[in-house]
Amino acid sequence: MxxxxxxxxxxxxxxxxxxxxxxxxxxxxxxxxxxxxxxxxxxxxxxxxxxxxxxxxxxETDDQQRGVASGPSLAELTATTGPIAFPEIxxxxxxxxxxxxxxxxxxxxxxxxxxxxxxxxxxxxxxxxxxxxxxxxxxxxxxxxxxxxxxxxxxxxxxxxxxxxPGVLGGHMLNVLFRAPGLPVPEYSMSVLRNEESTGILMKVDHGDRWIFHVPGGDPGMPVSEFQRLLRAATGVGDVEVDVISMLPWASTxxxxxxxxxxxxxxxxxxxxxxxxxxxxxxxxxxxxxxxxxxxxxxxxxxxxxxxxxxxxxxxxxxxxxxxIRGEHRELHWDFSAKRAADRAAVGMANVLVVIAGYRYDSPAVIGAEPLPSLEDLTLDGTPGSRIPHLWVSPETSTLDLIDGFTLVTGTKADGWLAAAAEVGIPVHAVPGWADVTGIDENGAILVRPDGFVGWRSVGDGTAADLREAHNRILCR
Structure with missing residues (x-):
């Protein structure tokens, strides 16, 4: 092909x-x-x-803390979110x-x-x-x-x-990539700078002296001298020298x-x-x-x-x-703690973890799909159509690392499924604790698609014929 x-x-x-x-x-x-x-x-x-x-x-990833701070200058930043740290999913x-x-x-x-x-x-x-x-x-x-x-x-x-x-939402922004040796590095990865003279969003690009500054309504033909003036005013660093590398206009859409x-x-x-x-x-x-x-x-x-x-x-x-929704309620987006759950529900905002990994598929390539149970709780429990749960099976290997094409993942007393997988020619792994997080018995199994999503779940024992039929149904054959 x-x-x-x-x-x-x-x-x-x-x-x-x-x-x-x-x-x-x-x-x-x-x-x-x-x-x-x-x-x-x-x-x-x-x-x-x-x-x-x-x-x-x-x-390589950077060691700068993910987070947002805002203020009238780099010297007067206040954390908006604190460090962004997701639970291990x-x-x-x-x-x-x-x-x-x-x-x-x-x-x-x-x-x-x-x-x-x-x-x-x-x-x-x-x-x-x-x-x-x-x-x-x-x-x-x-x-x-x-x-x-x-x-x-x-x-x-x-x-x-x-x-x-909706299409384009409001005015455009100008994304400016530039060098600025000596510009102080903020604690968090994004700085929202706003004062009477200048407004913009500053982000460090790498370990060197390259930065991004988003200028609201900025002109792509802006002279370097004007950009330098705006940056100095926004950061409060009056003597910073800039070398503009490139400018990209964009609009929220x-x-x-x-x-x-x-x-x-x-x-x-x-x-x-x-x-x-x-x-x-x-x-x-x-x-x-x-x-x-x-x-x-x-x-x-x-x-x-x-x-x-x-x-x-x-x-x-x-x-x-x-x-x-997040654009209208930014304070709720940045605070995804449980204490704001009711506030999120009131405006229809899902927990960010649900948006990232909690969505579910419902198609002929899933057998027994069920709708998303909650906008607030990340539910990765072995339900067909959801991403499989993550468990460490060794210090460096997750259940997601076991997936090699179609893969059968079973409980610890699933000899019938081990034999069935061998007959059908599908890789199989028996995982301690798998039954506890997937809603199957210890002799049950989950057929995982190559993308790490549950294609089919058998609570208990079964045969090679059952596995072959499920495999073919997911492949829409």
């Missing part, structure tokens, strides 16, 4: 790795000359972190890392895995049967095309796929594509959905799109591929709605 990915940003490159890991031939077409060194996002949430951990995409933790560092790591690994990556290859024509044409006139044919070409997706436009949602699949073309990431920045859900939702789609492409089958939209579009819609 041949897959072409249009777009070599974070989501496109990570998806290329996911596919190559599963034996799919991949080619990436990216219009830019190389990956960008100008980060638009910082860090991965715990769910995305465990996905890239599975894929082997390794990059998986084997990978939250880490601060600028987007370009993730891109470089994914690019290197994709190439090591044999992915062909063509920079300077802008797509100017596309059809829904898997044919794209580049600006140079090359026609590229593939079994499937994945559009990962961003919020202004050319592929989505060429196919006539519309979007729904909320919209979801009307369809995520048309023929042999799939939309992922910002091509499929754009969410406002509050919560940092955008990039992370795109990574999960690619992870969901990759195993289905590798497995094959038109009916199975239809479940990509059935599963991911509701998640995108839910995530967009939650981002909009």
């Amino acid at each position: 041949d897959v072409v990915i249009v777009g070599g940003g974070t989501v496109g490159l990570c998806t290329a790795v996911f596919l190559a890991r599963q034996g799919v031939s991949v080619r990436v077409l990216e219009r830019r000359a190389t990956v960008s060194d100008h980060p638009r996002a910082f860090g991965l949430n715990p769910r995305s972190a465990e996905i890239v951990r599975w894929a082997g995409i390794e990059f 998986g084997p990978a933790s939250l880490g601060s890392c600028p987007q370009h560092r993730i891109d470089r790591a994914a690019l290197d690994l994709a190439r090591d895995l044999g992915v062909r990556i063509d920079f300077g290859a802008e797509v100017v024509a596309a059809t829904d049967d898997g044919v794209v044409t580049t600006v140079s006139g090359e026609t590229v044919e593939a079994d499937y095309v994945i559009a990962a070409d961003g919020a202004r997706s050319r592929v989505r436009e060429l196919l006539g796929i519309g979007t729904t949602g 909320a919209r979801v594509a009307t369809k995520f699949r048309q023929g042999n073309v799939f939309l992922i990431g910002d091509a499929a959905h754009v969410v406002p920045p509050t919560g940092g859900f955008g990039l992370n939702t795109g990574v999960a799109d690619g992870h969901n789609l990759a195993w289905k492409l590798a497995a094959g089958g038109d009916a199975l591929l239809d479940t990509y939209e059935l599963e991911r579009k509701p998640v995108a819609q839910f995530t967009m709605e939650q981002s909009l």
Whole structure:
């Protein structure tokens, strides 16, 4: 099978790795000359972190504490959130890392895995049967095309796929990447600076002297002298010298594509959905799109591929709605403690952990799916359609690390399932404590899909015929 990915940003490159890991031939077409060194996002949430951990995409994270502080200058910051620390919900933790560092790591690994990556290859024509044409006139044919070409997706436009949602929300921002030797490093990763002369959001990019400053309503043609004046006024550091590297205008936007699949073309990431920045859900939702789609492409089958939209579009819609609510109630978003549960419920805000990892799939690729039980409580209990629970089975191995394609995970007295898995040819692991967290008996089992989601649950014993039938049903065969 041949897959072409249009777009070599974070989501496109990570998806290329996911596919190559599963034996799919991949080619990436990216219009830019190389990956960008100008980060638009910082860090991965715990769910995305465990996905890239599975894929082997390794990059350095920063030791600066994740958190938000605000004030009229760097010398007068007050913590808005304190350090952001999630409870352990998986084997990978939250880490601060600028987007370009993730891109470089994914690019290197994709190439090591044999992915062909063509920079300077802008797509100017596309059809829904898997044919794209580049600006140079090359026609590229593939079994499937994945559009990962961003919020202004050319592929989505060429196919006539519309979007729904509020669209652009208010004015635009200017994301300025610059060097400023000697600028004091705040305690927390994000500083919201606001005074009578200047307003903006300051973030450290790396261990050197590079920074990002988001200027509300900033002009992309702004002279360096004017930017330096705004930065000095915002930070209160009157003698800081800046070297502007690049400027990127952006606008907070909320919209979801009307369809995520048309023929042999799939939309992922910002091509499929754009969410406002509050919560940092955008990039992370795109990574999960690619992870969901990759195993289905590798497995094959038109009916199975239809479940990509059935599963991911509701998640995108839910995530967009939650981002909009957070934009109106930022104080509740940043304080996700149990004491604010009633306040969140009053405005329809889900606990951030539910948005990150608690969503559920309901499609023919899940047997016995159940709806999300709560917007407040993260419920990972082995219910079909949910991500499997995380347990440490050794000091460095989680239950999520056991998943290698379709995998059967059982209680400790499930000899029948061990024999059944051997007969069907599915990897199997008996895990102490698994029955306690998944609602099965010790002789029961859970069939886990390649993306770490529960496809089927058997409370008690069963046969190879039961397992084979469940496996085929999840594959929509």
